[in-house]
Every structure is written in structure tokens, then in C-alpha cells.
Amino acid sequence: MKSVFYLLLLALCAALLVGCENQEYADLAEAIRAGATLGENIEIDGMDVSGMEVAKARRALLAQQDAYLASLQYEIRAGEGVAHANAAELGAASDLDDVLLKALCVTQYYPGANRARTFGTSLTIDEKKLAAQAEAIAAALQVQPENATAAYDKEAGEFVYTESADGLSVDAQRLADQLKIAVLAERSASIEPYTNVLAAEYTIEDARNDTQLVAEFSTSFAGSTYGKANRVFNIAKAAGLINGVTLEPGEEFDMNAILGPRNGENGWKEATGIRDAVYVQEYGGGVCQVSSTLYNAVLMADLEVTDRTHHSWPLGYIDIGRDATISTGGPNFKFANSQDVPVTVGAQVNEEEKTITVSLYGRPLADGVTIRITSEKIETLPEAEMEIVEDDSLAPGVQQVVREPRRGSVSVTYKEYYDADGNFLRREQVTKDKYRSISGITHVGPQLGTVLAETADVSAD
Numbered sequence: 437m438k439s440v441f442y443l444l445l446l447a448l449c450a451a452l453l454v455g456c457e458n459q460e461y462a463d464l465a466e467a468i469r470a471g472a473t474l475g476e477n478i479e480i481d482g483m484d485v486s487g488m489e490v491a492k493a494r495r496a497l498l499a500q501q502d503a504y505l506a507s508l509q510y511e512i513r514a515g516e517g518v519a520h521a522n523a524a525e526l527g528a529a530s531d532l533d534d535v536l537l538k539a540l541c542v543t544q545y546y547p548g549a550n551r552a553r554t555f556g557t558s559l560t561i562d563e564k565k566l567a568a569q570a571e572a573i574a575a576a577l578q579v580q581p582e583n584a585t586a587a588y589d590k591e592a593g594e595f596v597y598t599e600s601a602d603g604l605s606v607d608a609q610r611l612a613d614q615l616k617i618a619v620l621a622e623r624s625a626s627i628e629p630y631t632n633v634l635a636a637e638y639t640i641e642d643a644r645n646d647t648q649l650v651a652e653f654s655t656s657f658a659g660s661t662y663g664k665a666n667r668v669f670n671i672a673k674a675a676g677l678i679n680g681v682t683l684e685p686g687e688e689f690d691m692n693a694i695l696g697p698r699n700g701e702n703g704w705k706e707a708t709g710i711r712d713a714v715y716v717q718e719y720g721g722g723v724c725q726v727s728s729t730l731y732n733a734v735l736m737a738d739l740e741v742t743d744r745t746h747h748s749w750p751l752g753y754i755d756i757g758r759d760a761t762i763s764t765g766g767p768n769f770k771f772a773n774s775q776d777v778p779v780t781v782g783a784q785v786n787e788e789e790k791t792i793t794v795s796l797y798g799r800p801l802a803d804g805v806t807i808r809i810t811s812e813k814i815e816t817l818p819e820a821e822m823e824i825v826e827d828d829s830l831a832p833g834v835q836q837v838v839r840e841p842r843r844g845s846v847s848v849t850y851k852e853y854y855d856a857d858g859n860f861l862r863r864e865q866v867t868k869d870k871y872r873s874i875s876g877i878t879h880v881g882p883q884l885g886t887v888l889a890e891t892a893d894v895s896a897d
Contacts (some may be wrong), residue, residue, distance in 0.1 A: 440786075465531045466491065467540055476545040479554045480535060490536055501530055501557070510618060511626045514606050517577040522679045523619045527565030530557040559620055566619075574629070575604075579603040583638035586647045593784050593795070597649045600636035607632065626628040646777040650797045651736035651807070655729045655753045657722075658790040662753055667707035667722035668787060670698075674726040674794055675783035682780045683773035688742060689781070691727050691762050691769040698723065698764045710748055711763070725753055725760045726783070726792060727769040730758035733794045735851060735866060736807045739779070743770035746869045749842050757811035757847035757869045775799055804856025809849065816836035817844035818873035830881035841876030 461467040468491045478486050483500060485493040508523035535555050542553055581603035586595045607630040618625040657663050657671060677695055698704045698720025707721030722746065732754070735740060745767035750756040760769045773779045776797050779784050782795035801807070820841060830836060853861040 461537065461820050464494075466538050467496070467537065472540055474536075474539055475542055475553075477552045478539050478542065479538060479552045479559055480532075481555075482659035483584060484552075485516070485539075489866045490540060494532065494536060496556075497532055497536075499691075505529075507624075508619065508622065508643065510615060512573055512577065512611070512615075513626065514577040514629055514631050515579055515604050517579065519576050520571060521573065523559075526569050526615055526619055527562035528619050529560050529562065530556050530562060538558055553811050557624060561616055561619055566616060567608075567612050570608045570615060574606035574608035574611055577604075577606045577629070579634070581634045581636040583636050584640040584643040584777065585589050586643040588647075588680050588782070588797070590676075590684070591624045593679075593782050595643075595797070597640050597643055602636055604631045605634055606630070610890065646799050646821045647780065647797050648800050649795055650779075650798050650800055651733045652793060653729055653732040654738060654789050654791050654793040655725055656789075657725060657753065661708075662725070663723075663790055664707060664867040666705040666787075668706055668790075669705050670720050671705065671725055671792055672785045672787070674720075674723040675785045675794075678726070678781050678794075678895045679783040680780065684778055685776055688770055688772045691730070691763065695720075695723060696764075708760070709763075720764065724751075724879045726794075728754050728759040730781070730794045731769060732758055732809055733796050735809050735849075736794045737779075737798070738774075738801055738807055738851075739796070740772040740774045741757055741770075742772050743768050744867075745769075746867075746871065746873065749871050750847075751837065755811050756813050756845065756871075757849040757867060758809060773798075805861070806854050808852045808854065810852060811847055812839040813845050813847045813851040815846035817846070817870075817873045819843045820873040823881050825877060826882060827879035828882055831881060831884065832875070832881045834881040836879045837875040838879055839874070844871045844873035846870050 461470065461472065472490045474485050474488050474490060474493055478484070480497060481491070481500065483497060485496070488496075496878055504525035505528050505637060506522045508528070510521050510523075510526070512521070513521045535557050539553075539555050545553070580600040584600040585598045587597075588594075589596050611627070611629040614627050614629065618627065657668060674695055678691070681694060683689055686829050698718075700719060700854065704719040705721075706717045706719055707719035708715055709718040709724070710716070711718060728751075731741070731744060741890050744760045745762075746757070747759050747761045751759055759768050762769050777799050778795060779798040783792065783798060784795075820843075822841060825838075826835070849866040849869070851864045851866055853863070855861055
């Protein structure tokens with residue numbers, strides 16, 4: 437009896453083997469086109485597909501598989517960032533088509549075995565899709581570093597700083613490996629990827645170093661001449677307009693462009709100014725004190741002066757040779773930021789102490805060097821002749837001085853360089869200014885003889 441049983445078992449195995457070896461279809465697509473059906477008592481991934489057309493079975497199994505892969509969830513957390521993905525999105529699939537093809541090989545069924553013929557699929561993964569998804573997740577979780585900042589507070593006249601913050605990057609290649617292991621293990625998982633610190637390029641120490649006080653200069657408008665209300669108003673207005681101006685490396689400061697035309701429409705007031713070598717009342721009178729104060733700070737900061745004109749004569753609030761006049765449509769004051777970092781202009785008016793102070797912030801001069809500005813008059817020019825102008829509006833013999841004569845002078849201005857210990861290093865000439873002699877102008881009424889002659893001519897007519 438035993439020999440008969442073994443013979444029957446061998447026959448069964450042979451029949452099964454013959455069926456697979458003589459498979460009718462080259463691939464599953466051919467089987468679907470042929471309308472092939474699965475045999476009896478076939479179960480794939482726990483689903484009974486007995487006697488089903490292979491195309492129908494495939495659709496049902498794919499729907500089940502899609503739901504299964506979507507249920508495999510992965511949380512990827514890096515720092516404060518979180519990303520989610522499921523197995524299907526990560527390129528997971530199965531060898532379902534191969535399993536279906538194998539199931540088609542099994543056509544004979546022996547009820548006496550009383551047992552389903554079961555098949556199970558195995559997960560596979562699309563490496564390219566997984567790598568692409570890992571790259572996308574890494575990019576989404578990446579945190580860019582934040583550089584420190586420095587913002588100038590115009591009212592306080594100082595900088596407010598914010599700290600830098602490091603970022604992080606996710607190692608996409610290693611993340612792909614972590615995800616692959618979790619997917620092929622067919623389990624949901626929370627994954628902490630490998631990360632790298634992205635250091636900020638600009639720290640608060642850098643910001644503080646690049647916004648130090650480089651130079652500062654003050655002038656006074658005390659006294660009745662320079663302290664008149666309208667003039668002080670114009671000084672304060674001009675200071676407010678240049679306060680906080682920041683120049684990038686190589687950028688030029690244009691005083692007239694920043695202040696705009698000085699007129700009543702723009703809110704300027706009339707005050708004493710110099711025009712055509714005469715004191716006059718004009719809109720914006722007093723702004724030259726701001727430009728002159730700035731000019732000295734610029735020299736002390738060793739920045740490049742690109743446009744500067746001195747006044748008609750030396751002034752009381754600044755040493756000779758150290759002034760810079762400006763006017764609407766006329767002389768201007770310009771300088772360029774010759775540093776490698778931004779330069780910020782600070783301008784503060786103290787109406788109680790009657791001073792204006794201009795400060796320049798940027799990177800200090802190398803090795804702690806400082807600059808002092810000195811000037812001296814080296815020559816007094818000859819006095820110009822008085823100009824006499826006959827003025828018919830005046831009574832005969834009446835004289836009116838329109839412009840006082842002024843003797844000119846020549847001055848030289850220097851930069852003196854000192855080291856960090858206050859030791860003198862060198863002296864460089866900045867300018868040699870010639871304040872020309874200004875002739876006086878006197879208007880006189882017509883001479884008496886000329887008047888009588890003109891009267892006689894009229895009578896003759």
C-alpha cells in the first residue's frame with residue numbers, strides 16, 4: 437500500500453511540474469489578452485481568486501495592495517520640521533504579476549487534499565523613485581540659516597542687533613536607506629534622519645564689528661548769528677534727512693539729491709545763507725553747516741570725497757579749509773563708500789546744547805588707526821578794489837554799501853594719522869583752498885552836475 441501511495445504522490449508532482457514547464461503564456465499581458473482564468477482553490481495574499489479571469493483578479497489584488505501600501509505610513513522628523521509619506525509614494529510595489537503567472541501554472545486541483553493553494557506577494561521598491569522622494573523630503577525639511585542683522589535706530593542713534601540662527605540639512609541618501617529598510621519590513625515607522633548643521637555665514641559678532649563708530653564730528657550753532665530759529669529748523673530738517681542713510685560698498689552719497697530742492701513747498705524755512713558773496717535770506721539757510729560737519733566726519737573716516745566746494749569766505753562754526761558749501765542747483769557735497777562693508781550715516785541735533793553731531797558707522801580703520809583733521813591759513817590775499825555803482829534810485833550824493841569788502845586767504849588742510857597708542861604716523865594734505873578777495877560794492881546817487889545837465893537838456897526840448 438505504501439508503494440502505491442508514493443507512486444500516486446509522484447504522479448501528482450509530475451503533473452504539476454509538467455503544467456508549469458509547459459506554461460502557455462510568455463507573460464501576464466499575453467494571459468490577460470487571452471482571457472485566461474485561474475484554477476480552483478487559488479488564494480493570493482489572503483484573497484480567494486479561484487476561477488477568476490486573471491485581469492479581474494489583478495484589478496482586485498492591486499486595489500487591495502494599494503490600500504495596504506497606503507496604510508504603511510512614515511513620519512520623518514528633523515528639528516522642528518515634520519514630513520509624511522506612505523509606502524506607495526516611496527516607490528513600493530510588489531511582484532504581483534509574477535505571482536499571478538505562477539498561479540496560472542497550477543491548473544489541477546485534488547479535492548482530497550482539502551487545502552487551498554496559497555500564494556503571497558513580496559514587496560519591491562523602485563530605487564529611483566525612492567531616491568527622488570528622499571531628496572524631496574530632505575529639501576522640505578531643510579532649514580536655511582539666518583544671518584545676524586543690524587538695524588540703525590534713527591531716534592536712538594544706535595544699532596539694534598538680531599542673533600544669527602543655524603540651519604540644518606537632511607542627508608537624503610541615508611534617509612533613502614532608512615526608508616527602504618522600513619518599507620521592506622512592511623511596518624509603519626517614525627524616522628529621525630541624519631542631519632548636518634548649516635552654520636550662518638554672518639554672526640552677531642560680524643554685525644557688531646561692521647557697525648562700529650568709525651568717526652564722529654560736531655559743530656555748534658550757539659550764538660545769535662547761527663542760532664536763529666529758522667536756521668536751526670533747517671539744520672534739524674537736513675540732519676533728519678541724512679540720518680540713517682546707508683551706503684553699500686562703492687555707493688556714492690549725494691547731499692543735494694537726499695535733501696531735495698530747498699524751497700517753501702518742501703517745508704524749508706528762510707534763513708541766512710551766502711549767495712554771490714553776499715549774506716541773503718534763502719530757503720534752507722543753514723544746511724551748509726550740516727554738509728560741513730559731515731565733510732569732516734568723512735575725512736576722519738578716510739572715505740573718498742568725490743565733490744566738495746568751500747564757501748566764499750571762512751565761517752565761524754568750522755576752521756578754515758574744513759567747510760563744504762551746498763545749494764539747490766549749485767555746489768554739492770558727495771562722497772563714496774570706499775569700505776568693503778556698508779557705511780551708515782548718523783546725524784543728531786541737540787537743540788539744548790546747540791550742536792549737530794554726525795557719526796559714521798562701519799568697519800574701523802585697520803590696526804586701530806585714527807585720523808585727526810587740522811588746517812591752517814598760509815596766506816592772506818591783497819584787498820580787492822571797491823566797486824562804485826551809480827544808482828539812480830538814490831538821491832544825489834547818497835552812498836549805500838551793498839557788499840562789504842573781504843580780504844581773501846589761502847589755507848591747507850591735512851589728515852594726521854595716529855596708531856592705536858596715539859603715536860603720530862604721518863600727515864597727508866587733503867586740500868589747498870583759496871578764498872578769493874571779494875571787492876566791496878557801493879551804490880551812489882547821481883552826481884549833482886549830471887542832474888543839472890540832464891534838467892537843462894529837458895528844458896531845451
